[in-house]
Amino acid sequence: MTGSAALAETLRKVFKDEKLDGLIGYAAGTTPLRPRPAVFTAPGDFDAAVFDGFCVQNLATYLRRHPDRRMGILVKGCDRRAVTVLIQERQVAREDLFLIGVPCPGMLNRARLLTEFPGLETGGVAEEGDTLTVAAADGPVSLARADYLLPACRACRHRVPTDVDLMLDAPPFAAPEADTSLGELTGGIDGMERRERAALFAEELSRCILCYACRNVCPFCYCETCFTDTLQPAWMTPAPEPNDIFFYHFNRMMHMSGRCVACGSCAWACPEQIPLHLLFGKITADVAELFAFEAGLDETTPQPMSHFSEDDPDEHIG
Amino acid sequence: MEPARKTEQTPWEPRIVAFLCRWCSYAGADLAGVSRLSYPPTTRVILVPCSSRVNPYHILKALMEGADGVLVSGCHPGDCHYLTGNLLARRRFILLKRLLAYMGVEAARVKFSWISASEGEAFAGLIREITEEVRAVGPFQGFLRETGEDVYDR
Numbered sequence: 001m002t003g004s005a006a007l008a009e010t011l012r013k014v015f016k017d018e019k020l021d022g023l024i025g026y027a028a029g030t031t032p033l034r035p036r037p038a039v040f041t042a043p044g045d046f047d048a049a050v051f052d053g054f055c056v057q058n059l060a061t062y063l064r065r066h067p068d069r070r071m072g073i074l075v076k077g078c079d080r081r082a083v084t085v086l087i088q089e090r091q092v093a094r095e096d097l098f099l100i101g102v103p104c105p106g107m108l109n110r111a112r113l114l115t116e117f118p119g120l121e122t123g124g125v126a127e128e129g130d131t132l133t134v135a136a137a138d139g140p141v142s143l144a145r146a147d148y149l150l151p152a153c154r155a156c157r158h159r160v161p162t163d164v165d166l167m168l169d170a171p172p173f174a175a176p177e178a179d180t181s182l183g184e185l186t187g188g189i190d191g192m193e194r195r196e197r198a199a200l201f202a203e204e205l206s207r208c209i210l211c212y213a214c215r216n217v218c219p220f221c222y223c224e225t226c227f228t229d230t231l232q233p234a235w236m237t238p239a240p241e242p243n244d245i246f247f248y249h250f251n252r253m254m255h256m257s258g259r260c261v262a263c264g265s266c267a268w269a270c271p272e273q274i275p276l277h278l279l280f281g282k283i284t285a286d287v288a289e290l291f292a293f294e295a296g297l298d299e300t301t302p303q304p305m306s307h308f309s310e311d312d313p314d315e316h317i318g
Numbered sequence: 319m320e321p322a323r324k325t326e327q328t329p330w331e332p333r334i335v336a337f338l339c340r341w342c343s344y345a346g347a348d349l350a351g352v353s354r355l356s357y358p359p360t361t362r363v364i365l366v367p368c369s370s371r372v373n374p375y376h377i378l379k380a381l382m383e384g385a386d387g388v389l390v391s392g393c394h395p396g397d398c399h400y401l402t403g404n405l406l407a408r409r410r411f412i413l414l415k416r417l418l419a420y421m422g423v424e425a426a427r428v429k430f431s432w433i434s435a436s437e438g439e440a441f442a443g444l445i446r447e448i449t450e451e452v453r454a455v456g457p458f459q460g461f462l463r464e465t466g467e468d469v470y471d472r
């Protein structure tokens with residue numbers, strides 16, 4: 001399906017027939033294995049459209065930038081759930097949107113592929129069925145797609161978007177669904193000694209340069225002024241130290257509770273390859289366990305942090 | 319607040335910052351005072367309109383600025399002056415407490431409780447208890463400071 005003429009044609013037709021002002025999808029990027037999000041605004045644009053196993057970035061992030069326009073958007077399972085959350089939070093209106101669903105094949109771990117096969121170029125990974133053929137330096141190598149999925153995608157149980165206006169055919173490549181869960185991915189850490197956990201996060205987060213890519217890519221980090229940017233009060237110190245890094249990640253996760261759709265875009269965007277799935281996975285698994293809630297599955301169930309139940313757990317009140 | 323760990327002449331005493339709801343726990347602390355109950359004087363009370371006014375920012379910032387432990391106390395369920403503030407806070411706090419523990423912060427550092435205006439004795443007892451629990455885990459060194467070798471750089 002990568003850059004296929006069929007995909008371009010389908011999207012072009014939708015764009016014209018539905019009289020859309022723009023259509024948000026993916027186009028080939030300038031760095032290897034990293035398609036870029038693109039807003040197509042003219043029929044001629046669509047020749048650049050691609051969809052492959054590297055289209056990780058959640059496109060719902062871009063919806064708020066096009067208010068009062070009729071927008072089309074390509075949605076995988078997690079993008080679709082993010083749209084639902086944005087509708088619930090009154091950030092976008094369903095009637096302004098034309099949703100083009102694509103059954104997600106599970107997204108690939110670009111960073112790992114590039115580490116194991118240095119020098120890979122865009123198009124250096126051919127996807128077919130459940131295998132990947134990688135154009136390595138000394139000839140093609142075959143890999144199981146399932147082994148190279150991103151952690152968030154390994155845990156995903158909602159790959160096929162629901163309630164879309166047009167559903168595309170499933171791409172001719174995919175990995176089997178869910179071989180783990182967010183609870184399982186983070187449960188190992190819960191089981192560690194406290195000191196080990198502290199050292200693990202001290203180590204991983206010591207690489208954080210506070211570039212805020214993880215915030216900027218997230219569909220739900222849309223506050224006009226982020227707590228990291230306020231000067232009065234200045235929650236973050238001007239010369240950040242470990243306390244500030246902790247403050248940032250901890251509070252971002254608190255803000256994600258009951259909203260994060262575990263799309264993995266933040267982990268994907270991080271230039272330092274910090275395993276952010278360990279953080280959003282934890283808060284998302286806790287919300288599921290404590291409040292029996294998964295974000296973005298339907299518009300009518302209220303978000304857990306905006307209400308309460310008399311029978312909520314109180315094991316933490318002492 | 320001047321961090322306790324910087325005054326080396328006097329022995330370290332756990333510093334507790336207590337965010338108390340004005341309608342219940344703050345009055346409970348007042349009652350402990352007028353009843354002449356004794357509890358550790360290293361507690362700093364911050365008056366808040368409701369336990370749900372307390373944001374995770376406040377709790378983390380208190381620790382970052384020199385507290386060794388934080389208490390948030392509000393009205394018992396059903397007694398909230400604003401009817402449901404404490405129930406909303408309860409949801410937030412359980413996630414907060416779990417995430418803190420997950421990221422390696424000692425559970426004793428942050429505590430939540432319900433204390434009414436008539437529970438002066440309970441307030442004094444709770445502060446004594448927290449102070450001892452925090453004493454057991456020692457001064458707070460800052461977030462993300464514990465490396466594998468347990469070396470602190472300040």
Ligand code: SF4
Pocket residue numbers: 058214217218219220256259260261262263264265266267280
């Ligand atoms: S926190 Fe990360 S995984 Fe969750 S919705 Fe935002 S970008 Fe996606």
Ligand code: SF4
Pocket residue numbers: 207208209210211212213214215269270271272273274276
């Ligand atoms: S993207 Fe990575 S380096 Fe940048 S702020 Fe987020 S965690 Fe830190």
